Amino acid sequence: MGLFGGGKSKNRYAIALDIGTEFVKALVFRIEKDKAIVMGVGKQRQQLSDMQGGRVTDISGVIRNCEVALDEACDEAKVVPTQCVIGIAGELVKGTTTTVYYKRDDSKERITVKELKDIIGQVQEKSFEKTRSELAWETGHSEIDVKLVNSAVVDVKIDGYKVTNPVGFQGRDIQVGIFNAFAPIVHLGALQTIAEGLNLDLLSIAAEPYAVAQSVGLEDSAEFSSIFIDIGGGTTDIAVVRGGGVEGTKMFAIGGRVFTKSIADMLDMSFAEAEAVKMDYSAGKLKKESEKYQKIKKALENDCEVWLAGVQLALEEFSNVDLLPSKILLCGGGCLLPDIRDYLETRAWTKKLPFAKQPKVDFIKPSQIHSVEDETKKLVGSQDITPMGLANLAIDLAGDPTVVEGILDKIVDGIRS
Ligand SMILES: Nc1ncnc2c1ncn2[C@@H]1O[C@H](COP(=O)(O)OP(=O)(O)OP(=O)(O)O)[C@@H](O)[C@H]1O
Ligand SMILES: [Mg+2]
Numbered sequence: 001m002g003l004f005g006g007g008k009s010k011n012r013y014a015i016a017l018d019i020g021t022e023f024v025k026a027l028v029f030r031i032e033k034d035k036a037i038v039m040g041v042g043k044q045r046q047q048l049s050d051m052q053g054g055r056v057t058d059i060s061g062v063i064r065n066c067e068v069a070l071d072e073a074c075d076e077a078k079v080v081p082t083q084c085v086i087g088i089a090g091e092l093v094k095g096t097t098t099t100v101y102y103k104r105d106d107s108k109e110r111i112t113v114k115e116l117k118d119i120i121g122q123v124q125e126k127s128f129e130k131t132r133s134e135l136a137w138e139t140g141h142s143e144i145d146v147k148l149v150n151s152a153v154v155d156v157k158i159d160g161y162k163v164t165n166p167v168g169f170q171g172r173d174i175q176v177g178i179f180n181a182f183a184p185i186v187h188l189g190a191l192q193t194i195a196e197g198l199n200l201d202l203l204s205i206a207a208e209p210y211a212v213a214q215s216v217g218l219e220d221s222a223e224f225s226s227i228f229i230d231i232g233g234g235t236t237d238i239a240v241v242r243g244g245g246v247e248g249t250k251m252f253a254i255g256g257r258v259f260t261k262s263i264a265d266m267l268d269m270s271f272a273e274a275e276a277v278k279m280d281y282s283a284g285k286l287k288k289e290s291e292k293y294q295k296i297k298k299a300l301e302n303d304c305e306v307w308l309a310g311v312q313l314a315l316e317e318f319s320n321v322d323l324l325p326s327k328i329l330l331c332g333g334g335c336l337l338p339d340i341r342d343y344l345e346t347r348a349w350t351k352k353l354p355f356a357k358q359p360k361v362d363f364i365k366p367s368q369i370h371s372v373e374d375e376t377k378k379l380v381g382s383q384d385i386t387p388m389g390l391a392n393l394a395i396d397l398a399g400d401p402t403v404v405e406g407i408l409d410k411i412v413d414g415i416r417s
Contacts, residue, residue, distance in 0.1 A: 022233025040077030053253030054090025231334030
């Protein structure tokens with residue numbers, strides 16, 4: 001508590017800021033009970049030099065774009081909140097859920113807070129070591145250079161039963177799963193600098209695919225399983241949800257810009273012109289028999305194959321324990337390219353992966369994010385899902401943490417300081 005002025009004020013306002021490679025998106029909302037009500041929306045296109053593959057490359061350029069988007073959203077909402085949740089994406093952000101299984105000596109003893117603290121401490125230790133060294137290995141950064149972005153309790157079970165607070169229960173086997181996302185310190189630091197430059201009070205930085213996965217469907221059922229793919233301008237962000245919990249996230253640096261670039265090369269035109277042509281192509285405005293259409297198709301072929309191989313590679317990491325969910329949910333502006341769905345549905349990319357059947361592909365609709373209500377009626381497309389996911393996380397930040405979350409927060413604070 002205390003995040004939103006001690007929770008005493010009747011209306012608690014906040015901002016969700018999605019600093020994407022292609023667009024900055026800002027939502028201004030108020031939190032009412034367990035819902036975020038969006039009152040203002042702002043959007044600003046970034047320069048090609050501002051961001052690359054989800055990473056900030058020009059801090060002052062990005063600050064200017066954020067200001068435009070924030071002004072637009074605040075004007076519409078007629079409030080200027082300062083508290084803000086910012087999303088982080090990009091190929092160097094990595095999240096995994098680590099689960100520890102713990103056998104208790106005496107199943108009749110009631111579980112105490114001390115015992116729970118020890119277990120959560122163990123999970124975190126194991127997770128930090130593993131994820132940090134993996135990320136360091138993949139990126140060539142030394143381990144010191146990666147830092148924890150966000151942590152969340154995904155799953156707590158006693159003897160197979162899901163519980164929210166295990167304290168006071170009896171039982172033999174405790175299972176605790178905690179999701180942790182890591183990112184290189186330069187990447188995180190840039191976002192902090194941007195928040196300072198905008199005079200925002202940073203409630204949290206959250207891994208975007210986690211935010212998206214968390215906002216759709218998870219409340220519906222403990223058995224909810226799906227693969228989430230957010231295709232933006234510079235990155236593809238993947239989250240795998242199995243049995244109602246986010247199991248991990250993975251990203252790679254291919255997004256809509258790559259497709260636009262290929263079209264620009266093929267048709268020998270500027271990036272901006274090619275972007276407009278791509279939109280026409282997506283909207284079905286080009287005749288299929290036309291030379292232009294054929295050329296675009298050809299230009300996209302190689303990119304789509306590379307992109308699909310990227311998806312396959314990312315999912316291989318989640319393939320060692322269990323079957324992969326046979327449902328894929330798409331969001332982000334890049335998923336509107338018709339070839340994306342087409343490739344996912346028709347190409348033989350699933351053969352080497354443990355799918356029970358060819359996965360079903362769908363687009364996430366803003367109305368599926370039940371906890372976020374849109375008064376502006378402007379949140380209508382795939383591109384709006386990620387900022388809405390961030391707003392959803394802000395609701396939880398405003399509420400009282402559960403016992404398990406409280407302990408996790410303390411341990412995480414200890415690690416960060
Ligand atoms: N109708 C469409 N058809 C094809 N591509 C589209 C369409 N609409 C938007 N895009 C593409 O989506 C991309 C922008 O999507 P989005 O706003 O989700 O990206 P971002 O969040 O800024 O980037 P990232 O998440 O990679 O950092 C652009 O590359 C744009 O060309
Ligand atoms: Mg994005």
